[in-house]
Each structure stands twice: as C-alpha cells, then as structure tokens.
Amino acid sequence: MELVATGAGAGRVVSPFNQVQVRIVRAAGNHAMQKMTTDRLMAHLTASIQPPLPIQRDVGIGCIGAGFIMADCQLVAYRQHQLRPVAITSRTRSTAEAVAARHLISAVLNTVEDVVDHPEVEVLDIAVPPDCQADVIRRALSRKSRLRGILAQKPLGRNYTEALEIVRLCEAHDVMLAVNQNMRFDQSVRACRTLLDQRVLGDPVLATIEMRAVPHWMPWQQRQGWVTLRIMSIHHLDTLRYWLGEPERVYASIRPDPRTSEQFAHEDGIALYILEFPNGLRASSWDDVWTGPVREGSAGDIGIRWRLEGTEGLAMGTIGWPKYPERSPSTLRYSTRADQGVWNCPEWSSVWFPDAFIGPMAELLCGLEQNREPSISGRSNLPTMALVDACYVSAREHRAVSPAEIAETAGKA
Numbered sequence: 001m002e003l004v005a006t007g008a009g010a011g012r013v014v015s016p017f018n019q020v021q022v023r024i025v026r027a028a029g030n031h032a033m034q035k036m037t038t039d040r041l042m043a044h045l046t047a048s049i050q051p052p053l054p055i056q057r058d059v060g061i062g063c064i065g066a067g068f069i070m071a072d073c074q075l076v077a078y079r080q081h082q083l084r085p086v087a088i089t090s091r092t093r094s095t096a097e098a099v100a101a102r103h104l105i106s107a108v109l110n111t112v113e114d115v116v117d118h119p120e121v122e123v124l125d126i127a128v129p130p131d132c133q134a135d136v137i138r139r140a141l142s143r144k145s146r147l148r149g150i151l152a153q154k155p156l157g158r159n160y161t162e163a164l165e166i167v168r169l170c171e172a173h174d175v176m177l178a179v180n181q182n183m184r185f186d187q188s189v190r191a192c193r194t195l196l197d198q199r200v201l202g203d204p205v206l207a208t209i210e211m212r213a214v215p216h217w218m219p220w221q222q223r224q225g226w227v228t229l230r231i232m233s234i235h236h237l238d239t240l241r242y243w244l245g246e247p248e249r250v251y252a253s254i255r256p257d258p259r260t261s262e263q264f265a266h267e268d269g270i271a272l273y274i275l276e277f278p279n280g281l282r283a284s285s286w287d288d289v290w291t292g293p294v295r296e297g298s299a300g301d302i303g304i305r306w307r308l309e310g311t312e313g314l315a316m317g318t319i320g321w322p323k324y325p326e327r328s329p330s331t332l333r334y335s336t337r338a339d340q341g342v343w344n345c346p347e348w349s350s351v352w353f354p355d356a357f358i359g360p361m362a363e364l365l366c367g368l369e370q371n372r373e374p375s376i377s378g379r380s381n382l383p384t385m386a387l388v389d390a391c392y393v394s395a396r397e398h399r400a401v402s403p404a405e406i407a408e409t410a411g412k413a
Helices: 038-049 066-079 093-103 114-118 130-139 161-170 188-198 219-223 228-244 355-370 378-398 403-412
Strands: 018-023 033-035 060-066 084-089 121-126 149-152 175-179 206-210 250-257 270-278 282-288 303-310 315-320 331-336 343-348
Touching: 018 093, 018 315, 033 270, 038 188, 060 066, 060 114, 066 084, 066 093, 066 355, 084 175, 093 206, 114 121, 114 130, 121 130, 121 355, 130 149, 130 161, 149 355, 161 175, 161 378, 161 403, 175 355, 175 378, 188 228, 188 315, 188 331, 206 228, 228 282, 228 378, 250 378, 270 378, 331 403, 378 403
Parallel strands: 060 084, 060 121, 121 149, 149 175, 206 282
Antiparallel strands: 018 033, 018 343, 206 303, 250 270, 270 282, 303 315, 315 331, 331 343
C-alpha cells in the first residue's frame, strides 16, 4: 500500500515506512505535548523525507559490481520501490550470481560490455572502486547500445581532473550522468534543507558536522593512499554545499588515523576543515575515524551530530548510519524565535542505509523521464570534487584554498 501526500507534498508518493509523526516537546519544566497540524507537517517535512519517484519504474538497470553498497543498500532500496535491475556483472562471477539470486536479477554476465549490450539495459548502475570507475564508464560508452543514463559512485574520479574527464565524456555521448551522493537523501539532511528552503531558520549563520565513527575500510583503499577526505568527508562537504551553496574557500588540517596506520600508510585519517561562504556564513566539520581506542578496549562515544544555526532559529540532529546494521533513523529537532522555548521534533522510521539509496537512482530516472538535469548530475558534482581536492591542497600547503583554484588548474592541464 502507498500513501499519497497532500498539501505541499501533493503528487509525491510516500511509502508507509516513511510516514512522519511530529510532536512538539516543551522546554524543560513544561511537560505539555501536542500534535502539529497535518498541513504544517506536510509543508515543512513530508516532501523532503521521501524523494520523488519516477512514474515509469520498469526501465532496465544494469549493475556493475556486487559488493556491499550494491547488494545490501542499492538493490534493497530498488526492490522496495519496484525498480527493475535486469543484469549484473562483478569481478567474481560467483559473487554476482549470489547477489542476482538474492535480488531476482535474471542475467549474470561476464563483462561490462555484456551488461551494456543487454537488450533491456537503459541505465547503468556502477559500484566499483574509484580507481576503476573511469575505465568502466569509458568501456560502457564505447558500445553502440540503448544506454541513456549512468549512476556513478562518489568520488566520481580519483581527483577533480578525472571527474571532469568523465563528465565531458558522458556529455559527448549524450548519456545522462548522476553521482551517488547519497547523504543528500538521508532523512534528516533533506528535512533540514526543507527548513532552509522555507526560511524557517532565517539566514544561515553557522553549520557544523561532528563525526566520531569507525568506518569499515575496504581492501581497495590501501592502494589509493588516501582515506577519509575522499570517502567520508566528501559526504559532509557535499551536504554543506546542498544546504548552504558554494563556499569561497576552505582551510583543512589532516593527520593519519593510528588504527588505520597499522594496516596501511595514508595521510588523511582524521580531517578537520572550515568552509568560508560569502556574507560571513561559516561551516566546519570534524571527521574523526579514530574516536579514541574504542576498538581496543576503551569506552566509546560513537555517532555523527550536526547543527545549523540561523538568524531566526536553529536545527540540530544525528545521523544514524554508524549503528548499521541496526535500523537507527537519523534525527532532527528545530526551534525558532516564534516557538518560545519549544522544540519541534519530527520522527520517521526510515533510515539512510539502505532506504535512502532509492534517492540517487530515482533522481536519475526522473531526470530521464522529465528530460531535465538531475540535481546530482555529474557536472553539478564537480564543485564537490573541487572542494575535496582543495582540502588536500590546503592541508599540504597550510593555507586556505578556493575550489575555483582547483577547477582553473584542471582547465589549464
């Protein structure tokens, strides 16, 4: 069963697991609670929690890769929303066969070319390591096929220059490119964007993200020589762009993570950075994958918290993915001058991993269906790639760096 939203969310499909209940929590000392009106609820939150879905959901999807992100996140979300993966390939055929059996994908094929040549494949879903992605895209575009769209992983390339090459290549072949910046589809992140769009918080003043979490690094990361900035911080940098627009410059400081250093050499285990926007707006993030010796015996304080302060109100929340595979929804609460000490606390049952992974593919399919550029298009992702590269330059040279400097340097190459 599906529910159709009314009010501001009219025309969008809302799955039952994404229904939102909102309660108002009084400030300390006042225990009264009351429901928000349905209209206010829909106007502020419903449209942002569940991304728009395409009308046509039978577009054939070809899958490249069969690892965790594909098997446990993307394909799970696609099945929840009746999308149609029809073919899959992986470096290890037995892995692809197991994932195909689990998700009822009819064709297990040997190569990227075989997937692209499949008569029903119109969209390619790529989930391979960053240093393999450009080659996969080149091979896919070399075929004469029905291919209309590609959903690529983040980071789009090993650096800004390679990402730009991929964008230009897809544009030259008239294939729509989207990038799987899936944190944008986390429920609290999208709800915060709605508050900003409706100016509930007034003019943004300061935004912060604090990550204290221990990711599960993949074996392919050892050969990259980098860890946090291009794998984890890219989510936070992109989210800050999604909320606030384009920063003028960034100052970053990094150091190796002691735990990861026991496995392989890297420079960016712990990453701290400050973004400077026009008109005095500032943002920062602390991306700490050490978090103390929590895997070695100490007590821990694992989690991701964010906060956004505006001239008229503030919002804060948590991101639930560090508790995966437990289903732990991200949270948000906000209060404005008009609320007079009241916190507005939306609640939902959906989670980033895996539910929000419908967002990037749905946005690509909607772009194809409506003949428009996706909000997560390859070209619109280039400023995120430039910002990541600017962090590396800033950390190495101990200076603030503009993303425009990165783009200009790549343009001259």
